[in-house]
Structure formats: structure tokens, C-alpha cells
Amino acid sequence: MDLPSVKNLLLQETDGILFVMFNRPQARNAMSGGLLDDLVHVFDAIRGNRKVRAVVMRGAGGNFCAGGDIKDMANARAQLATAAPGEDPIAAYNRRFGEMLRKVNEAPQATLAVCEGAVLGGGFGLACVADVTFAHAEANFGMPETGLGLPPAQIAPFVVQRIGLAQARRFAVCGARFKGEEARRLGIAHEVFQDEAGLTQLLGQTVKLIKRCAPKANADTKEIMLRVGQMDPDAILDYAAGRFSEAVRGAEGAEGTSAFIEKRLPKWAE
Numbered sequence: 001m002d003l004p005s006v007k008n009l010l011l012q013e014t015d016g017i018l019f020v021m022f023n024r025p026q027a028r029n030a031m032s033g034g035l036l037d038d039l040v041h042v043f044d045a046i047r048g049n050r051k052v053r054a055v056v057m058r059g060a061g062g063n064f065c066a067g068g069d070i071k072d073m074a075n076a077r078a079q080l081a082t083a084a085p086g087e088d089p090i091a092a093y094n095r096r097f098g099e100m101l102r103k104v105n106e107a108p109q110a111t112l113a114v115c116e117g118a119v120l121g122g123g124f125g126l127a128c129v130a131d132v133t134f135a136h137a138e139a140n141f142g143m144p145e146t147g148l149g150l151p152p153a154q155i156a157p158f159v160v161q162r163i164g165l166a167q168a169r170r171f172a173v174c175g176a177r178f179k180g181e182e183a184r185r186l187g188i189a190h191e192v193f194q195d196e197a198g199l200t201q202l203l204g205q206t207v208k209l210i211k212r213c214a215p216k217a218n219a220d221t222k223e224i225m226l227r228v229g230q231m232d233p234d235a236i237l238d239y240a241a242g243r244f245s246e247a248v249r250g251a252e253g254a255e256g257t258s259a260f261i262e263k264r265l266p267k268w269a270e
Helices: 033-046 070-082 089-103 120-130 154-162 167-175 180-186 196-212 213-226 231-249 250-260
Strands: 008-012 018-020 056-057 110-115 118-120 132-136 141-143 192-195
Touching: 008 033, 018 132, 033 070, 033 089, 056 196, 070 089, 089 120, 110 120, 110 196, 118 120, 120 132, 120 141, 120 154, 132 180, 132 196, 141 180, 154 167, 167 180, 180 192, 213 231, 213 250
Parallel strands: 018 056, 056 110, 110 132, 118 141, 132 192
Antiparallel strands: 008 018
């Protein structure tokens, strides 16, 4: 599989699972411009690749992601002095967060986030756009931006989608921190683990379930779900009916129904 050259990520593909490790442990994997660009390039590169069944995101050094890189924000502020009329380097830097989150949110593959240590700001946003999120019991989740005099501008829409407006508003205006069990209660995380053995078991079980599902069917299902609230209900149902008809007439539908009748696993699950 051809993957882009990256400086801030460690990439490993094993049996259709792409492991993406954020590799800025000295900065608690804070989202620098380089890390943002690397993530965008990776998700662009695999978008049409159905051999990649899932993407597992994790942070090196015991932290998932501590949010935006303050040094990069300062650099963007310094660029204001030389910016051309109408250019706003700060807004451009911030908007890149939203681009990255949309790429992950809309990826055709299943996406998994392994949240440990700091899960703050942009890291919190990533936890909210993953299809499956695992949280260490002692992970620290939060939206600390308002305590820094900043709005959580790009992650806010995704947090609202994940946990609802009432809870998102509370965490935004209070800047509160909470642990893994609370993240599960709120619906940010799906499972909580205590140690590496527990995580390994969760990942193994979940990957096995994902591989039992057809890759194009998963991609179509995610696309339908993400249209909820964005389209008229009848338009969504019409769109979904079209995707269903396409699937029934397609290779996955034929293989899946044949496998069911013949009482065997479909080829994509073998």
C-alpha cells in the first residue's frame, strides 16, 4: 500500500488495519501544522482504498493529543504583521483543524481512537469523530480552550454532534476535565480499559467485528448516517434506497447473500 511520506506520524499496516501513531511525545502530541497536514495526507491517500478496513489512531508516549500547538498559534499571530490585505493566517491555521476533523469523520473506513493521557482540545475533537473510541480509565478529557481565552472553534460542531448541545455547552463554558468512565457515560467513549492487556483484547474483538462487515457496505452506511440532519428526511431515504439497490446488484451483495445461503463466511471476512 502506498502511503504518503510523513514526519509526525508512525504508520504500520497489518492485515488491512492501518495503525496511525501521533509521534510528538515531547509535546504530548499537540497538533502542530505538520501533524495536521500529515493526518490529512494519510486520510486522503487511503480514501478510495477498500483494502484498508480500519484506521487505529493512538498517541506515542502515553498521551493521545493535548490539543493545538501553542507555538504554531504564536507563529500564526506573528504572520499578521506581513499578511496581505484580506489574509488571516490565524483563521487559516485554525480552519485546518476543521479540515482534518472532517477527513477523519467522513473516512469510508472504520476509525478507532485509543485515548490515553491528555485528550484535550483537538484531541477531544478526534475522540468525538472516531467511529469507535476506547478510553483509558485515567485519561483526561476536556475542552480547555475557553480557559485560554479562546473558543473551541473547530471542534465545537463535532462535539455537539457526539454528545448533544446541552452537554457540549456545559463543558465549553466550564472548561471542565473528566476521566474515562465519564467519557463513556457521555457517549464520547464506547469502552474503557485499565491496561495494555485490556486494550489489546478490545482492539482484537472490535477489529474482528469490523472485518466481518463488508468494506463498501460500511462506507455506504457511514455516508448515509452522516447525511442525517444535513438533508431533508425524504431526500436521505431516497439516497439510501439508491445505495441499497446498488449494493444488492453489486459484488458485495451477491457474495454476502451467497455466503449466508451456503453457511460460510463471506470472502471479506476470511
